[in-house]
Amino acid sequence: MRFSKTLIPTLRETPADAESASHILMLRAGYIRQLAAGLYIYLPLGLRVIEKINKIIREEINAIDGQEISMPVLHPAEVWQATGRWYEIGDEMFRLKDRTGRDMCLGMTHEEIMTWLASREIRSYRELPHIWYQIQTKLRDEARPKSGVLRTREFLMKDSYSFDADEEGLERSYQLHASAYNRIFTRCELKFYMVESDPGMMGGATSHEFMAPSPAGEDEVVLCSSCGYAANIELAISQPGKIEIRDWNFEEVHTPEKRTVEEVSNFLKIAHEYFIKSILLISNNGPVLALVRGDQELQEKKINRIIGEYRPAQKGEVKEILGVEAGFIGPMNHKIRIIADTCLQKGVYVSGANKEQYHAKGIRPGSDFVAEWHDIHIAKEGEFCHKCNAPLRIEKVIEIGNIFKLGTKYSIPLKAFYLDEKGLEKPIIMGSYGIGTARIAAAAIEQNHDRDGIIWPKSIAPFDIEILPLNINDRNTVEIAENLYRDLTEKGMDVLIDDRDERAGVKFKDADLIGIPTHIIIGEKNLKEGLVETKNRKTKEVKKVKVDEVVKLLC
RNA sequence: CGGGGCGUAGCGCAGCCUGGUAGCGCACACGGUUCGGGACCGUGGUGUCGAAGGUUCAAAUCCUUUCGCCCCGACCA
Structure with missing residues (x-):
């Protein structure tokens, strides 16, 4: 073309x-x-x-x-x-x-x-x-x-x-x-x-x-390079890092105006992973309390598959249903359905005390609250594969x-x-x-480009070869270019020939931008020695080739 | 649908705050020089300032409404 x-x-x-x-x-x-x-x-x-x-x-x-x-x-x-x-x-x-x-x-x-x-x-x-x-x-x-x-x-x-x-x-x-x-x-x-x-x-x-x-x-996507586990993050299963099991006794701690895990964690000098985050959701079948570890986030798609359609509860609803302000909710003593992330099954935790301005320390899952256990957290970089325990990315x-x-x-x-x-x-x-x-x-x-433009994979490039006759006012250049264009096309190659009356620089820039894998550059000086250049768009490697060997080399 | 940004020449933008009747670069056309990495000099054309309404002697500029496009989020057979 x-x-x-x-x-x-x-x-x-x-x-x-x-x-x-x-x-x-x-x-x-x-x-x-x-x-x-x-x-x-x-x-x-x-x-x-x-x-x-x-x-x-x-x-x-x-x-x-x-x-x-x-x-x-x-x-x-x-x-x-x-x-x-x-x-x-x-x-x-x-x-x-x-x-x-x-x-x-x-x-x-x-x-x-x-x-x-x-x-x-x-x-x-x-x-x-x-x-x-x-x-x-x-x-x-x-x-x-x-x-x-x-x-x-x-x-x-x-x-x-x-x-x-x-x-x-x-x-x-x-x-x-x-x-x-x-x-x-x-x-x-x-x-x-x-x-x-x-x-x-x-x-x-x-x-x-x-x-x-x-x-x-x-x-x-979540990937395990060790066993090959690969899943969309919407459903990927991961094992968070293990935590120590503390010997805290159950006690209520005064935590004035400390609501988020971040705030309470700083206040009590206890790391995020020792917290239980309680999130109240309103499903079509009533309220559901979702629990994840303090260093994790709730994966909405996962909980959606368990409880169906839902929306997060509004502030007023939290108080009405749980009897306590959001920020001090804990998993204990509720009559509603509770779904907890499986990693919370073991351990001793801190969470809201269900009492304004108080958190509870020493919460033991199983005895202090009961829940349905499901994987409901969002997998994170550095967590571990549930199949082979290798780190995930x-x-x-x-x-x-x-x-x-x-x-x-x-x-x-x-x-x-x-x-x-x-x-x-x-x-x-x-x-x-x-x-x-x-x-x-x-x-x-997205996967194949550089500062100058596109670098097409050979199989899907719009053309296989672009011919750049640098000076179309030079009779010899044009003749060689046209011959190569004809011969390569006859061999079944898709060839683009830049036959515009443009300066060499413009042709080079456009060729790099467009990203056809192979360029044949035809310049007057090289032609005097019977040579043209082939350039690999990807590697930028340039080879001087005899005119009559070009077709053989590229086909 | 929620939040943010932007609409001025074909493209990229300035001008808007502080109203006075539109500009720069690139591109384009013509002439000349140049000619292997987006040339240079000269000349020239180009705009319903996204749209509608309002304020004003006067609106690209201020106010209201509206449309479009982009980004973040929600959504996503």
Whole structure:
């Protein structure tokens, strides 16, 4: 492709609205333009990257017998009403009416529609299993689009769905996807982890996420480098450091105006981990007291899985329900449900005395209070793996893919049944598997860039080679450049030739910004000796090569 | 949805506090010199100052409302 005939509007200055590296560089290097919050135009270079990624995805999903189909973006409400998600999902779903007043929505995912299709087309166990997928635009009215292409309201996603007769089949489809995903992200040359994740609204029991480490990521994962344990921080289990068991007798201590763990800890000269933090929550089934150790935080997702929907109690409610001001709550002598973090099972602690201006020292779990024991704290860097006891570390990550076992959550309400060998009607067992194409591109940039610009992995770069004829007014330069352009293209390489009448400096700067892996620099002086230069964008290594050996070297 | 910030030329910004009718850099056009890391000199064009309303002799500037965008948080199939 010729630079002079391609829309590659590079920017010298950093756009004010961009913050993350991928956002800044995609704008500056002329890959994308923003239409509105969370809506992006993919310019020629951007589109090429997306297409390269999609090609890899197609090859790998086809290889596990996935069949590509294409589904409408506009959906009738009834299908979503059948599964209840029409009502469960709030403002995140774009809704509209057609001219006859019929309720419609824009597809934010396609479980419903895929299942609807399966319900019509699959009759017998003999037709199973199936994997259907599409690479299609999804629309979600995100509360907060951010970080350029990382979180948008309209985005391209590969979503596949598996249909099996039983759990074993689902497990097989799930593993096929896990291995396909590993190949896809490996081919895209990303650093990534496969981690345990919270199935959340998708229902079902098992799910994993594929996470690309990057400071621009919105999620965090907990990793054990010793045994390989890896989980989303929303559900990661960790063992806090052990503490000594003190021989304190139970006593009430006057702690005037000392409310927070920090304040009482300083006042009594006792470390945070000897405290019990009591947090009052209001669930749909009444108040719940959650207890975590003083040096820990409550993991909201974990408690959510135990008690369902809830909200933190307001100050007035604390006094009303527990009879004491927040800041002096302790776990003793309450009639409400108490859920305590498992690490509190052993030890002797300090907490509120349930009496204004007093804390209690020498609290013994089990005898001074009873509780349900669950892991409800947020895992922290330096805590220990519950499997192998090695120290854990935490990394920020970008979610680039996920796989879910859905079971029958969609097949039952949408009546996707099949007849088994005995003629019994059974619901199809499903899985759903997503990959965000643009997030792969963004993650690749986040993980591979330098001061000068993008450094694309070879597999997803918009072009393989960029030719830089430095002076296009020199006949020899142009001739050699054009010959190389033709020969390399004929060999199947994707080649961009910077045929603009620009100064050499401009071409170098733009080439580095755009980030094509290999540059061929054609300058008059070297040409006089029959040489051109090849430059590796990543290592910056430059080699002088004879003109007629270039093609052989690069193909 | 809560908190914060910003809307002035294509892009990046100054001017606003203390009202007097808009400026700088880059980009763009033309001419000349230059030509291997975002050249230099000269000339030139460019704005409903996000929008609406108000105060005032006079509003980019003060007041009110509203829209948009970014950041933090909440949310996130």
